Amino acid sequence: MSGLKTISGSCHALAEALLSSGPEEACAIGYAHHDRSSGTWVLIEVEPVAASAYADRSVIAASLRSELLIEVANRARRDRLSPIFIHTHPFAQGSPVFSSIDDAGERDILAYLARRAPDACALAMVIGPDGIAARVLGEGRAIDVWDVGAALTCLSGSDGARFEDRHDRQLRAFGPDGQQALNRLKYLVVGAGGTGAATLQQLAYLGARDVTIIDHDLVELTNLNRLVGATIHDIGRPKAEVARDWFLAISPGANVEAVVGDIVDARVARRISDHDLIFLCTDSHASRAVVGQAAYQYLVPAIDMGVSISVKDGVVTHLTGRVQMLAPSLPCLSCTGALDGEQIRREMLTPEQRAADPYVIGGHAPQPAVISLNSTMASLAVTMMLGAVTPIPAGARFQYYDGIAGKVRPTVANVRANCIVCSKAGALAQGGRWALPVRPEGDAHG
Known part of the structure; x- marks a missing residue:
């Protein structure tokens, strides 16, 4: 099973920091090592973006300045890492869902990364008050997000499995x-x-x-x-x-x-x-x-x-x-x-x-x-x-x-x-x- 693996507590801490920053959508950038053979990503680091990095920000959308995207692409290429573009849906109910605005924004970022960091396999993540969802950037393919520590927990919801008697x-x-x-x-x-x-x-x-x-x-x-x-x-x-x-x-x-x-x-x-x-x-x-x-x-x-x-x-x-x-x-x-x-x-x-x-x-x-x-x-x-x-x-x-x-x-x-x-x-x-x-x-x- 493929997915993003994170050190226990890191996603919870990030969600708390982003959702408490105000009613507007908030963003963060993470970097992961991607293993193509297994389809897994190991989160190495993640940080909320600075206020100065936003080009636009409201309760329904947020966009980042091109200078930050250049920095992310350069880091991904130099260190052979895959970036993770993270944002919040502060008013989502239940498990968050990517919006049509998210779809359009991802297509633009993917086109840019294809030129500047072609070996990266970037992810997108959306965080709501009740959960997390993640997918391969620009593909729409959902992946699981795992919290790994003394407990092993999937943060990205149920797969709707049926059980045997x-x-x-x-x-x-x-x-x-x-x-x-x-x-x-x-x-x-x-x-x-x-x-x-x-x-x-x-x-x-x-x-x-x-x-x-x-x-x-x-x-x-x-x-x-x-x-x-x-x-x-x-x-x-x-x-x-x-x-x-x-x-x-x-x-x-x-x-x-x-x-x-x-x-x-x-x-x-x-x-x-x-x-x-x-x-x-x-x-x-x-x-x-x-x-x-x-x-x-x-x-x-x-x-x-x-x-x-x-x-x-x-x-x-x-x-x-x-x-x-x-x-x-x-x-x-x-x-x-x-x-x-x-x-x-x-x-x-x-x-x-x-x-x-x-x-x-x-x-x-x-x-x-x-x-x-x-x-x-x-x-x-x-x-x-x-x-x-x-x-x-x-x-x-x-x-x-x-x-x-x-x-x-x-x-x-x-x-x-x-x-x-x-x-x-x-x-x-x-x-x-x-x-x-x-x-x-x-x-x-x-």
Whole structure:
């Protein structure tokens, strides 16, 4: 699903500033990074225009001076950004609608930009007291506007979806708005193993309609104790394809794509920005580094989960798990100390590089794993997602699970000032202007 992604609160703050400036229409200019392959825009900055920039202004129309348009076009061309032309309809009732005056004004601006900034894909936005609407400038094609943070909210209204009877019981829990939110999101599940398979099962039953599954592994006999949906007949098949097949068996009308690949490879990581929400279900520090940064860079929230079973002298000493949401205003994996830099380096190596590295000794030893712990963490993660996108009041965004004590403990972590991943001094909302910490194309392995 394409759309404009904004840091939580930025559109609300802008609407309040513009609508409180007086009865006349008010304007603002924003700049976004546009990803043509995914049809998404990441809002980088936005400011109301100065009073001196208006050529004309009334309660039904506003026009801007040509000097400002020149400045906008030059900035868009120089920084490879797409401008967003924003104005208010102060007296609109309900969701605002673009007027015929807006149509004519957009045609003139589009013609000017075509000459001065031909690579830009500009947007128009109208703000009313009760909502926001946006479209591609001069095309009339509506796009969604997303508020991205601890909650993920579509600001641009309903798509008039109809619901299946099979979802009646959950509609009674979080209503049609909640079900519509679940239906319209485009999900990315990274890792189709223990926690990933359990997460996908729940998404299928909840009514997710658009899901991409990424995993580079094949099903092995030792996976069958915890790989939901897999049977002995699936041994040797890609986990992503097995997961796709049984997802469609649960929800035949869904659009499910299986990608056999590693998210740390550049060609696969490029798929991240095409999605609205990620479930990170791997035990790899490298994959967490890539997805963890992309969550802030492209404003695609991710829910990371991990499990651990410790055994000493044949006795289970620890049975634990962690679920953490990664999104603007929330601490990243770097802030919480969840990443090991040396482990990331090792995991980024190709098999040939790993064999030649004198600091890499032996292979990765299989860790204990049981389906109950995987399913517990998947359920916590999916419930966390429901709290972020539906009216269910599940507010915790970082949780620890202690299976021996039988406790789920919400925790609070601090955002590190000037963090290179999650702050405005780092990757936050940079879109394609920043590079992800991926394995280069030439180093990818199959």
